[in-house]
Amino acid sequence: MEMAEVEEILGRYEGEPGDLIPVLQDVQERYHYLPEEVLRYISGRLHVPLSQIYHVATFYNAFSLQPKGKYTISVCMGTACHVRGAPTILESLQRILGIRPGETTPDGMFSLETVHCLGACALGPLVVIGGDYHGRMTPTKLDAVLRRYRKGGG
Ligand code: FES
Known part of the structure; x- marks a missing residue:
């Protein structure tokens, strides 16, 4: 993994232990999850123990330790x-995407x-x-909406 990108993120902050959460937020946004090697790297650079980083990463829902999809x-x-x-919508999604809740498309x-x-509501x-x-949402609408996202639009 390219740490230059992580350095670029770290460069936005002071490099203090207190920068941990904003740094993790930026990493999450960039990779859509928190890769272990990046967390190790950040641990060294911000002088925060890895165990503490994992504590923060698992405490906040916004962070994911598993790779997440773009959307x-x-x-x-x-x-x-x-x-x-x-x-019915969930069933259709599972069928179209071939994944279950908690999973990411290949x-x-x-x-x-x-x-x-x-x-x-x-x-x-x-x-x-x-x-x-x-x-x-309807199953028919779903197909069209997903196609738009695949093309990169919203
Ligand atoms: S039950 Fe779905 S938004 Fe309230």
């Missing part, structure tokens, strides 16, 4: 979305997860892709 697809399984057909494009009520069934809300 995370969150399917709301809250009650309102559930009764409006969320299970091309590194999509990670799939289920979430609880996102507070936009009127839009149910709700699917969030890369932070964008897609409401009143």
Whole structure:
């Protein structure tokens, strides 16, 4: 792995132990997860024990220690979305992508997860892709939406 990129991220900060969280946020954004070798490198550069870095990395949901896809697809399984057909949407997604919740497509494009009520029940069934809300989802709409993301658009 190219540490020049990590150096570039570290260069945005003072290099103090207190910079750990913003540095990890930048690394997460760049790689979509926190690679172990990068964490080791950061540990040396910021003088923070690796065990403490892992503690922080596992405490915050925003950080992932497993490779994540470019886009995370969150399917709301809250009650309102559930009764409006969320299970069918999840099934379709699993079939189209060939992965289950918690997994990432081999091309590194999509990670799939289920979430609880996102507070936009009127839009149910709700699917969030890369932070964008897609409401009143149907299996047919899914195909078209996913194609747009594969092409790089939203
Ligand atoms: S149940 Fe899905 S947004 Fe509330």
